[in-house]
């Protein structure tokens with residue numbers, strides 16, 4: 001394979017990290033389901049939980065290339081990737097600084113597991129780097145961020161965070177799920193470890209549960225050592241499915257991102273919508289920062305329905321856009337954070353985070369924007 005840095009993005013998606021079918025010369029990677037490999041034919045002990053079956057090894061190369069990283073690892077879920085990556089770098093008595101507005105599962109991991117292991121943590125209450133600085137202590141090991149964040153699409157300054165970490169000798173981790181490797185490559189801004197829930201854009205068809213981490217060879221080896229103990233590897237069938245999905249990653253995400261800009265501008269001009277949160281809009285307070293660190297603004301957004309429109313009634317009136325817990329599929333989906341992802345927070349905690357009752361999170365798919373607009377219009381007319 002040629003140096004993947006010299007290939008265009010679609011060529012990377014299609015060609016980097018293939019398993020060559022030397023036996024039959026088939027067009028695509030053969031699927032190796034074997035859990036056992038002869039010692040005499042290979043110089044390493046291949047085994048699924050060692051993350052080194054032929055399909056796993058090949059897919060890791062594709063993901064590393066997509067994230068401009070030296071190496072990568074794939075897991076059975078985004079949370080397996082997040083928990084393994086974090087716990088690889090901390091021990092009892094260590095401290096981590098975490099952005100407060102993060103994925104709910106990550107929040108729960110920290111709240112329910114870290115204390116048991118004696119790992120300390122502090123939350124930076126905004127995405128401003130100034131709020132991270134005073135939290136760093138002598139035992140701090142990790143700075144953990146997520147940008148754009150859920151559900152209000154806040155933007156954290158990736159470069160500022162990585163500089164702060166370097167000054168203090170800390171490891172940086174970012175949850176890059178919402179942007180996908182197509183719209184944001186944090187390693188180019190000095191981030192150490194990039195994490196994805198591959199259940200989202202990387203899978204993209206709402207039919208795969210997977211996770212990924214990418215970083216330097218040394219960092220990935222450290223995560224690998226913890227990973228073989230925790231055992232969060234992905235089945236080789238799903239590895240193969242994910243490779244297939246990644247071939248169209250750029251085509252899918254580019255189209256979804258284009259559609260999202262059209263939808264955000266439509267929503268912003270709609271008198272029945274109070275506010276739209278999308279980094280691609282000039283009205284987004286961090287639009288300039290987003291433009292400086294993202295290749296595209298992504299396909300996730302949220303908006304507030306005008307008072308008087310019941311969010312649940314509105315959701316149920318939609319015909320094409322599906323109410324759904326997950327996101328990033330080819331199909332457009334919608335949810336009410338107050339009723340789902342942020343249900344466990346008190347009303348005060350929600351308001352503190354700017355999450356109001358009429359807020360709707362919108363994951364824009366590949367359908368034509370005019371069809372999505374027609375669907376939103378008829379739902380608004382029915383429920384206004």
Ligand SMILES: *Cc1c(COP(=O)(O)O)cnc(C)c1O
Pocket residue numbers: 077078079080103105146150175177178196197198199200209210211
């Ligand atoms: C879904 C998601 C996760 C968790 O991924 P799973 O595959 O569900 O374990 C982590 N971070 C973000 C931003 C997500 O959207």
